[in-house]
Amino acid sequence: xxxxxAKLAADTEAxxxxxxxxxxxxxxxxxxxxxxxxLAKKHxxxxxxxxxxxxxxxxxxxxxFKALARIGRxxxxxxxxFSGHLSIGAYPIQTWGSDQLKKxxxxxxxxxxxxxxxxxxxxxxxxxxxxxTTTFEKQADRxxxxxxxxxxxxxxxxxxxxxxxxxxxxxEGDPRRRISxxxxxxxxxxxxxxxxxxxxxxxxxxANTAMxxxxxxxxxxxxxxxxxxxxxxxxxxxxVSGRLSVAxxxxxxxxxxxxEVLEYAKSRKQHGKEIGRHQLIQDHxxxxxxDRVASESLVFRAAEAKDRSEANRADAELARQVxxxxxxxxxxxxxxxxxxxxxxxxxxxxRGWSTLYRPxxxxxxxxxxxxYEGTDEILKLxxxxxxxxxxxxxxx
Ligand SMILES: Cc1cc2nc3c(=O)[nH]c(=O)nc-3n(C[C@H](O)[C@H](O)[C@H](O)COP(=O)(O)OP(=O)(O)OC[C@H]3O[C@@H](n4cnc5c(N)ncnc54)[C@H](O)[C@@H]3O)c2cc1C
Numbered sequence: 001x002x003x004x005x006a007k008l009a010a011d012t013e014a015x016x017x018x019x020x021x022x023x024x025x026x027x028x029x030x031x032x033x034x035x036x037x038x039l040a041k042k043h044x045x046x047x048x049x050x051x052x053x054x055x056x057x058x059x060x061x062x063x064x065f066k067a068l069a070r071i072g073r074x075x076x077x078x079x080x081x082f083s084g085h086l087s088i089g090a091y092p093i094q095t096w097g098s099d100q101l102k103k104x105x106x107x108x109x110x111x112x113x114x115x116x117x118x119x120x121x122x123x124x125x126x127x128x129x130x131x132x133t134t135t136f137e138k139q140a141d142r143x144x145x146x147x148x149x150x151x152x153x154x155x156x157x158x159x160x161x162x163x164x165x166x167x168x169x170x171x172e173g174d175p176r177r178r179i180s181x182x183x184x185x186x187x188x189x190x191x192x193x194x195x196x197x198x199x200x201x202x203x204x205x206x207a208n209t210a211m212x213x214x215x216x217x218x219x220x221x222x223x224x225x226x227x228x229x230x231x232x233x234x235x236x237x238x239x240v241s242g243r244l245s246v247a248x249x250x251x252x253x254x255x256x257x258x259x260e261v262l263e264y265a266k267s268r269k270q271h272g273k274e275i276g277r278h279q280l281i282q283d284h285x286x287x288x289x290x291d292r293v294a295s296e297s298l299v300f301r302a303a304e305a306k307d308r309s310e311a312n313r314a315d316a317e318l319a320r321q322v323x324x325x326x327x328x329x330x331x332x333x334x335x336x337x338x339x340x341x342x343x344x345x346x347x348x349x350x351r352g353w354s355t356l357y358r359p360x361x362x363x364x365x366x367x368x369x370x371x372y373e374g375t376d377e378i379l380k381l382x383x384x385x386x387x388x389x390x391x392x393x394x395x396x
Contacts, residue, residue, distance in 0.1 A: 015043035026206040033206035047110020055107035061303040065248035072252020076365035077207030079249035084153035087245035089116025096226040117158035119149035135168035155210030156195030179231030190215040203365035243330035250337035257344035284343040291336035298329040331379040334369035
């Protein structure tokens with residue numbers, strides 16, 4: 001059946017409306033929202049961008065990121081779940097997995113029977129994934145993985161994770177020492193995950209963030225993504241998809257702040273009139289709207305370019321452009337959202353400071369968008385280096 005964007009938008013809206021009371025209650029009670037997965041399953045949202053051949057809806061990038069923007073209005077924690085499961089979980093399997101691997105994981109992921117996560121970051125390897133220390137050893141019938149992954153979205157609720165590792169026993173400088181990517185079953189012997197307590201996190205208390213460790217975890221040979229040594233390329237390609245999901249989610253946060261602020265500014269009265277009639281409040285409203293329109297155009301532009309690039313995978317220049325557009329959109333939208341949530345909190349005054357209201361929750365949660373999937377600093381260096389030209393990278 002052909003992909004139906006109107007149906008996806010309607011299902012996303014119904015999901016968001018049904019989820020909202022659960023999310024608000026869980027947020028205030030500072031606990032994981034255990035209704036998110038069942039409701040996403042009910043509204044058929046767990047395979048939005050998965051190819052229909054493998055049980056998904058087959059949404060194009062534009063429709064997918066519009067859905068993520070709508071989901072982002074419900075909170076960065078809710079959207080982060082989808083980023084972990086789809087943008088950085090299902091995406092690399094769909095893009096670099098063999099047909100056998102796709103059949104093994106994608107239909108189950110789309111049905112909500114296999115939640116996915118992406119494990120690149122380690123305690124000593126964040127902005128520079130080449131510093132990771134997880135290793136694999138190739139045996140006759142399997143790979144053996146050892147290492148620890150840190151700060152992984154969905155890591156404590158996942159059924160399978162994408163994990164990155166170097167071949168064991170090779171010294172730095174050895175040309176064979178190249179990162180590979182694997183799909184690892186979380187029920188495997190030697191695999192253990194530990195979720196962060198919601199109280200130990202600055203925000204997103206309703207979402208799962210975890211670390212996991214692998215001690216001699218056996219991974220079937222067919223669970224390798226791409227070829228041995230392709231891992232760094234796969235990680236970077238996946239981050240393009242992940243960065244756009246963050247940008248889209250931030251657009252949703254800004255949209256929600258604008259809706260909240262417009263309503264509040266028309267109803268709250270001080271100094272004898274609605275606060276929306278005070279020009280300094282209108283200044284905040286104008287800035288939030290500018291954050292919104294600029295973010296929307298960057299997300300849509302990048303999404304359309306990604307659709308063109310996926311239809312023409314041999315075009316390296318198009319892929320390079322999408323990489324840059326995703327970095328720009330992620331950096332700009334994360335900072336625009338930070339500006340918008342700060343302004344929304346200000347318009348709400350003392351109520352803005354409370355997590356009982358949406359602006360305060362957005363403020364706490366949105367901060368992470370300037371950190372994960374490439375920090376502000378890393379993205380600025382990437383954008384500047386691309387402009388300066390070959391050989392001008394600030395780091396390698
Ligand atoms: C809630 C949450 C969810 C996450 N989910 C995932 C996930 O699902 N999967 C995953 O793999 N990871 C995930 N991460 C990890 C995230 O991607 C990393 O935290 C991020 O990439 C930064 O790495 P780091 O924390 O090690 O910081 P570091 O790399 O140690 O950076 C610390 C500071 O130094 C700066 N810095 C580093 N290098 C340079 C440089 N060369 N020049 C200038 N400044 C520099 C950084 O910008 C930053 O300000 C998540 C993180 C959080 C907080």
